[in-house]
Amino acid sequence: xxxxxxxxxxxxxxxxxxxxxxxxxxxxxxxxxxxxxxxxxxxxxxxxxxxxxxxxxxxxxxxxxxxxxxxxxxxxxxxxxxxxxxxxxxxxxxxxxxxxxxxxxxxxxxxxxxxxxxxxxxxxxxxxxxxxxxxxxxxxxxxxxxxxxxxxxxxxxxxxxxxxxxxxxxxxxxxxxxxxxxxx
Amino acid sequence: xxxxxxxxxxxxxxxxxxxxxxxxxxxxxxxxxxxxxxxxxxxxxxxxxxxxxxxxxxxxxxxxxxxxxxxxxxxxxxxxxxxxxxxxxxxxxxxxxxxxxxxxxxxxxxxxxxxxxxxxxxxxxxxxxxxxxxxxxxxxxxxxxxxxxxxxxxxxxxxxxxxxxxxxxxxxxxxxxxxxxxxxxxxxxxxxxxxxxxxxxxxxxxxxxxxxxxxxxxxxxxxxxxxxxxxxxxxxxxxxxxxxxxxxxxxxxxxxxxxxxxxxxxxxxxxxxxxxxxxxxxx
Numbered sequence: 001x002x003x004x005x006x007x008x009x010x011x012x013x014x015x016x017x018x019x020x021x022x023x024x025x026x027x028x029x030x031x032x033x034x035x036x037x038x039x040x041x042x043x044x045x046x047x048x049x050x051x052x053x054x055x056x057x058x059x060x061x062x063x064x065x066x067x068x069x070x071x072x073x074x075x076x077x078x079x080x081x082x083x084x085x086x087x088x089x090x091x092x093x094x095x096x097x098x099x100x101x102x103x104x105x106x107x108x109x110x111x112x113x114x115x116x117x118x119x120x121x122x123x124x125x126x127x128x129x130x131x132x133x134x135x136x137x138x139x140x141x142x143x144x145x146x147x148x149x150x151x152x153x154x155x156x157x158x159x160x161x162x163x164x165x166x167x168x169x170x171x172x173x174x175x176x177x178x179x180x181x182x183x184x
Numbered sequence: 185x186x187x188x189x190x191x192x193x194x195x196x197x198x199x200x201x202x203x204x205x206x207x208x209x210x211x212x213x214x215x216x217x218x219x220x221x222x223x224x225x226x227x228x229x230x231x232x233x234x235x236x237x238x239x240x241x242x243x244x245x246x247x248x249x250x251x252x253x254x255x256x257x258x259x260x261x262x263x264x265x266x267x268x269x270x271x272x273x274x275x276x277x278x279x280x281x282x283x284x285x286x287x288x289x290x291x292x293x294x295x296x297x298x299x300x301x302x303x304x305x306x307x308x309x310x311x312x313x314x315x316x317x318x319x320x321x322x323x324x325x326x327x328x329x330x331x332x333x334x335x336x337x338x339x340x341x342x343x344x345x346x347x348x349x350x351x352x353x354x355x356x357x358x359x360x361x362x363x364x365x366x367x368x369x370x371x372x373x374x375x376x377x378x379x380x381x382x383x384x385x386x387x388x389x390x391x392x393x394x395x396x397x398x399x400x401x402x403x404x405x406x407x408x409x410x411x412x413x414x415x416x417x418x419x420x421x422x423x424x425x426x427x428x429x430x431x432x433x434x435x436x437x438x439x440x441x442x443x444x445x446x447x448x449x450x451x452x453x454x455x456x457x458x459x460x461x462x463x464x465x466x467x
Contacts, residue, residue: 020442024226026261031226034443040204042228048203048445049231049249077335077362077380078292078317079233079448080249080274091274091293 016044016055038065049079052087059085071113073101073120095121107136109143129167130156148172195455198409198416199224199244199259200425201232201448202441206246208259208453209425209439214414216427218439225257225264234278234289234320234407234449238302239457245302246449247275247289254278254289254304259453267304277321277332277366278449281347282457288330288347290318297321297332299347310349320366320377320407320449323347326460331355331375331390333363342366342377344390355390365408365417365450370458376430378405378417385415385428398433402426407450418447425450 013021015032022033035044038051045056047065054063068074068082070089073096075081082089089101096112097105104112104121114120124138126145138145138154147156148171150163159165159172166172197208198216205228209221230248237244237259245256245267252275254268268275273293280287280302288299288310295315300307316336323330328347334340340363342356356363361381368375376387376398383402388395403421410416414436415428423446425439441447 022223022226026263029226031228033223037444040228040445046204046229050446075317075337077364079276080231084231084250 014043019044038067047084049084050081052082052084054085070101071096073112095123104140107138109138109140124155126155127157127166129169130158130171134169150174196411197453198411198425198450199235199237199453200407200418200450201235201246202443203231203445203448204228206232206235206244207441211411214412214427214436216416216425216437216439218437221439221441224259224261227264232448233276235451236278236280236287237451237453238280238282239454240282240285241302242453243302244453245278245280245287247278249274249276254287256302267302268300268307276319279321279323279330281323281325283325283461284328284347286347288321288323290315290321290332292317292319297330299349310345311352319364322366322368322375324368324370326370329390331366331368333366333377335362335364335381337362340381342375356388356395364406367408367410367415369410370460371412372410372430374410374430376408376410376415378402378408380404380406380420385417385433387430398430399428399435406446406448409450409452411452416450416452418450420446423447 015021019032020034021030023030031042032044038048039055040046040048047053051065053065073092073094075093078091081091088099092101094117095105095108097103107124108121110121112120126136128134130147130151132146143154145156150160150172152158152160162175163172164175196211199208205223206225208224210217231250232246232248234247242259243256244259247254252272255264255266257264275289276292277290285302286299287302290297296309297311298309318334321332331344333342340360341354343354345352361379363377363379365378374387375390378385384400385398386395403419405417405419408417415430417426423444427436429436
């Protein structure tokens with residue numbers, strides 16, 4: 001407050017580097033107005049949208065703000081792609097998920113880190129008649145659905161040889177054909 | 185002035201968002217008075233995406249994706265007042281119907297377009313289908329229309345509907361990529377948009393066929409607003425507000441705030457409401 005007329009009226013901005021600051025008229029709060037690139041907040045303690053870190057080390061060691069690290073599985077045109085402090089990716093695309101968009105989301109399998117988006121995560125498409133508890137999710141890596149007894153194939157869509165009645169929803173039953181009357 | 189021709193109000197400002205704050209720059213004629221730019225609201229721990237202005241109560245409305253929430257404050261200064269803070273995930277577009285006293289917004293995580301009264305009451309979902317990345321939304325209060333963009337990379341589009349949610353239809357879907365910003369000018373009756381994929385500013389009269397390229401080869405536009413013969417857009421690569429003469433298709437000026445970071449939504453804060461009334465104001 002430069003109007004008091006004492007030598008201590010003006011104080012240095014409590015901001016990193018030579019960043020400028022302003023006093024919010026209503027609250028008398030001091031806010032840094034020109035934080036370094038990628039940082040923001042009252043005291044430049046936060047990262048801008050699209051960046052993450054802890055520039056002043058308020059929760060542990062200081063981490064400079066850097067761009068969201070989401071394995072190219074975010075869209076640069078989106079906003080709020082990662083948590084500004086932890087870096088947790090919030091808007092994974094191409095059916096990916098996980099903290100760094102580094103896994104296939106539930107119900108999908110494949111290689112989330114493949115370069116070509118069409119080779120990333122595919123839907124499990126489990127046949128629910130053939131899966132345990134009619135589950136539609138599969139192993140995120142192999143894509144294998146969890147099949148009922150004597151049900152086979154990645155998507156649990158067929159009976160093992162010599163078994164039938166896939167659509168019973170209780171696994172496949174043995175054919176029980178008479179060895180004498182059948183061809184093999 | 186000729187009947188039907190209304191002079192633009194003086195004392196008009198541009199309002200725009202830059203993560204932790206909302207700034208304004210006054211307009212003198214059509215020129216940005218860059219030296220008189222100021223911060224209207226410091227919101228240091230927020231990421232403000234969209235801004236809208238109510239010319240009746242002279243309040244600014246904004247969306248924040250960190251809350252996430254929608255809030256408002258008097259332009260003359262005053263504490264932010266929360267309007268919406270539940271069932272909201274990534275609000276990226278906001279529009280005020282100053283005649284009907286309604287608020288419209290888009291949410292790109294919920295994939296919805298919603299409406300409420302300006303204080304957040306009487307909230308209702310207008311649309312929750314066929315939306316992938318809804319972003320900008322604007323109103324034509326006189327005709328009771330809303331317009332919005334969806335930057336879905338598979339099928340980007342600009343849509344319109346009546347404010348009650350009826351008569352929804354797509355009005356632009358070709359030669360479109362990332363339509364981030366949209367503006368409706370009540371004086372020229374033109375709907376204009378910026379596209380970060382085609383890198384163009386384009387305009388159309390929504391009641392007619394045909395559209396016009398205003399400017400090509402721009403960098404990374406995000407928001408756009410109109411005032412008289414000019415358009416003003418924000419750009420993520422230039423960290424600037426850029427003025428464009430709509431009729432000539434020429435860049436006029438650029439304002440770079442002192443803080444170098446992305447600029448988001450932008451709107452025109454008219455000193456008085458544009459002329460006109462609608463069914464609701466007379467009934």
